[in-house]
Amino acid sequence: MEAQRLLSGFCSPSPIPNARTQYFVRFPSPSPSPSSSSSSSTASFGQSHRWVSFKARPLSTKLIQCRNTADTERAEVVVSSDKQDLTSGIRRKKLAVFVSGGGSNFRSIHEACLNGLILGDVVVLVASKQGCGGADYAREKGLPIMVFPKTKLEPDGISPADLVATLRGLEVDFVLLAGYLKLIPVELIQAYPRSILNIHPSLLPAFGGKGHYGMKVHKAVIASGARYTGPTIHFVDEHYDTGRILAQRVVPVLAKDTAEELAARVLREEHSLYVEVITALCEERIVWREDGVPIIRSKENLNEYS
Numbered sequence: 528m529e530a531q532r533l534l535s536g537f538c539s540p541s542p543i544p545n546a547r548t549q550y551f552v553r554f555p556s557p558s559p560s561p562s563s564s565s566s567s568s569t570a571s572f573g574q575s576h577r578w579v580s581f582k583a584r585p586l587s588t589k590l591i592q593c594r595n596t597a598d599t600e601r602a603e604v605v606v607s608s609d610k611q612d613l614t615s616g617i618r619r620k621k622l623a624v625f626v627s628g629g630g631s632n633f634r635s636i637h638e639a640c641l642n643g644l645i646l647g648d649v650v651v652l653v654a655s656k657q658g659c660g661g662a663d664y665a666r667e668k669g670l671p672i673m674v675f676p677k678t679k680l681e682p683d684g685i686s687p688a689d690l691v692a693t694l695r696g697l698e699v700d701f702v703l704l705a706g707y708l709k710l711i712p713v714e715l716i717q718a719y720p721r722s723i724l725n726i727h728p729s730l731l732p733a734f735g736g737k738g739h740y741g742m743k744v745h746k747a748v749i750a751s752g753a754r755y756t757g758p759t760i761h762f763v764d765e766h767y768d769t770g771r772i773l774a775q776r777v778v779p780v781l782a783k784d785t786a787e788e789l790a791a792r793v794l795r796e797e798h799s800l801y802v803e804v805i806t807a808l809c810e811e812r813i814v815w816r817e818d819g820v821p822i823i824r825s826k827e828n829l830n831e832y833s
């Protein structure tokens with residue numbers, strides 16, 4: 528067995544298993560060979576009042592998870608060599624992104640899919656108008672584009688029924704609104720329950736609803752004297768900005784901020800927050816509390832939520 532490296536890892540099982548708990552360390556299975564033993568083995572653990580420290584022989588440790596089992600007589604420590612191990616067995620998701628403007632969130636999401644951060648792929652862009660930055664980026668990347676809805680200015684736009692049918696035909700798992708400025712129809716809401724997210728540039732429910740979009744939001748925040756703002760990511764229901772809040776991030780409003788300066792500061796946090804949330808969504812780490820509030824389970828520790 529390779530020289531063991533002391534890897535002081537800690538996990539706080541909750542509830543604390545009793546002293547008789549037997550811990551199992553599960554390593555990624557080595558390349559299959561007739562002699563390879565099972566990848567699980569017991570290991571010696573010190574157990575203090577709240578923490579368990581353990582030795583493990585990591586292949587190349589990046590992530591350690593403490594998983595409680597239903598059986599309080601045993602808790603499992605998963606020493607994983609990389610993210611893939613922790614998401615192995617989870618299917619890559621198909622994403623549809625909806626835009627109306629510049630598309631910087633769309634670009635950020637697409638890049639995170641390409642670089643492996645997000646366990647998913649953008650399979651279609653839906654734009655409210657052909658002539659927007661998001662559509663330009665999709666054309667540059669060779670992504671399919673649909674225009675929705677059909678309007679006088681966009682006669683090639685499709686109907687709600689065709690939108691749903693096309694997304695279903697593409698086997699889209701999640702719909703991500705990223706600066707989309709039209710009302711999502713009830714047909715799509717019903718076809719994709721708990722599967723449509725939107726990002727809004729204020730801390731909802733403040734500064735949300737009809738008429739609250741883009742720079743209008745930042746101007747209203749500054750005019751109100753609010754000292755804090757920030758992006759909100761929420762599930763989409765039939766009305767503007769009233770769906771269940773999933774994630775928020777606080778951004779300071781500075782005394783001499785212009786709306787443009789504030790918008791830029793919030794947008795940077797949007798890019799980071801949306802990629803983090805979509806990563807969790809595609810890794811099936813969204814959990815719905817009994818009161819209907821969605822929360823995100825930590826990747827590193829299955830007992831932590833945000």
Ligand SMILES: Nc1nc2c(c(=O)[nH]1)N[C@@H](CN(C=O)c1ccc(C(=O)N[C@@H](CCC(=O)O)C(=O)O)cc1)CN2
Nearest residue numbers: 707708709710711727736737738740764765766767768
């Ligand atoms: N069913 C839903 N559809 C949409 C939601 C939602 O929560 N439920 N979110 C919006 C995005 N959004 C805020 O995050 C938002 C976008 C646009 C408006 C708005 O007032 N739009 C104007 C039209 C603007 C235009 O066409 O240029 C309007 O309806 O009069 C408010 C909030 C996306 N869809």
Ligand SMILES: NCC(=O)N[C@@H]1O[C@H](COP(=O)([O-])[O-])[C@@H](O)[C@H]1O
Nearest residue numbers: 628629630631632706727728740741
């Ligand atoms: N109410 C919806 C709304 O105002 N959305 C906002 O539009 C901008 C789109 O930027 P992007 O096109 O560069 O991603 C983003 O700031 C997003 O929060």
